Amino acid sequence: RIVSLCCVSASLFQASSLLRACILKCTLDNATLSISLSLPFSLSLLDLSPPASLSISPDRSQFFKYESVSLSCEVQGNSTGWRVVRNTSRGILSECNTDWGKPQGSSCIVSLIPSHSGVYWCESGSGEHSNAVIISVLSNQASLIVSPDTSQFFKYESVSLSCEVLGNSAGWRLKRYTVSGERSDCGGNWGKPQGSSCIVSLIPSHSGVYWCESGSGEHSNAVNITVHAGAVILESPALPVTEGDSVTLRCRYQGTLSNHTADFYKDGSLVRTETTGEMTIPAVSKSDKGLYKCTNSKGESPESWMTVTVPSPVVPVLSMSLPRLLCSLLVGSPYLLVTIILLVKCCRSRAQGDRVEEG
The missing domain is CATH 2.60.40.10 (Immunoglobulins)
Known part of the structure; x- marks a missing residue:
């Protein structure tokens, strides 16, 4: 007669061959039943550190x-x-x-x-x-950072342009190529250098392409900046945005405007009308890239290009080697399966014993 449920335990040992055996024991009163289960794959729990x-x-x-x-x-x-x-x-x-x-x-x-x-x-x-x-x-070895992060400005507004360089930033300088065809460095007739940064008080003739450049000719990313003499500009990211990010476009008026309703256009087509003067894209996708502008009762902004990048896939790094991880998983699965089977068998045996005793 079975007086207690079976107690299942398992131990692994290393044999000389590639096979490993799992020993399962079930105690019936004072007797011990041993079942040997051979697993047709190589297991090693003795050392999980990579070789x-x-x-x-x-x-x-x-x-x-x-x-x-x-x-x-x-x-x-x-x-x-x-x-x-x-x-x-x-x-x-x-x-x-x-x-x-x-x-x-x-x-x-x-x-x-x-x-x-x-x-x-x-x-x-x-x-x-x-x-x-x-x-x-x-x-690129360097990145040009724009603060505030927008590509359009009113005249006399200030912008900080910084060269973020991996390693030594010595020798890196900010350059620009204006719409009038002038190529020059910060600190000549425009801008105030501060280390690898440049503070610029903008006027319309400053509109153009800005980038960082080293003494050996290496370049950072380039940013297009527009300085507008009109009444309306579009605040949109100067730097590329990542797919999935939330992006807000703002239609700014230089003076006081009680009615902030604005129309937003992409590639010449009306996208949305917003009473707040702001348009938010909760999660940008590749299809959102393009030329944007806005209009309100006071005028129309210049166009700005918004770039959307796709992030590189993230590949998880395992803390142990792949074969050893698979071996560990294979150890656990048969053990759990056999444990369940033996518990079911024990419960059935106990139930049969109780019926015999009652009879």
């Missing part, structure tokens, strides 16, 4: 194009057969020395370009993996 480690020099995850990075496989024991492998954001799986990188033993020297963005790891000939690292390659 190799991928190190990066310089140690960071973001780089600009044409920068060099050294990727090294640090292996416990013999490093022969280990190589650097990557899966780019475009879904291209390849190893160093195919169409990218220069192998040096178990390392790889890469001169980066934006299409090299992706996940990198070390892999052995037998399929063992190291940790994985995400590398992002940016198009």
Whole structure:
């Protein structure tokens, strides 16, 4: 007669072959029933740490194009057969020395370009993996930041233009090319330099394209700025917006205006009429890019181009190698399944024993 429910326990041991066995025990009174279940896959819970480690020099995850990075496989024991492998954001799986990188033993020297963005790891000939690292390659070594972030201004308004540079910003300066064809640096006959920034009190002749440039000729992104002598401007982002972001366009009047109703146009077609003078796009998409302008009872703004970018896919980095993670999952699933089956069998046996006793 069964006097208690079965107690199920499991232990794993390492055999000399690739098979592992799971021992399940069920105690019936003072007797112990052992069931051996062979699992046809390799399991190892003794050491879940990766057999190799991928190190990066310089140690960071973001780089600009044409920068060099050294990727090294640090292996416990013999490093022969280990190589650097990557899966780019475009879904291209390849190893160093195919169409990218220069192998040096178990390392790889890469001169980066934006299409090299992706996940990198070390892999052995037998399929063992190291940790994985995400590398992002940016198009420019510097970014031009506009504050306030709008591309249209009234005359005599001030704007701060800053060069954000990765590393040493010495030698970077703000340049512009105006609508009149003048190319010049901040601090000549316009603007007040402050380090790698420039404060400009704007007049209509300042309208043009602005960018940052290094002494060696490297460029940042370029921003178009319009200085309007009229009564109405459109406040729209000067910098590209990311798909999914919320964006607000404002139709501004230079004087006092009691009626703020404004019509907003995209590529020449009326999009919306707003009584507040503001139009919000809750989540911008690629279809929202284009030329925008606004009108109200006092006039019409110039047109401004809004750029929408699609963010790079985020690839999760596992804290343990993929094969070991799969092995861990495979350990848990059979154990849970067998546990449930044995508990059901025990409950049925107990129920049958109770019926025999009552009879």
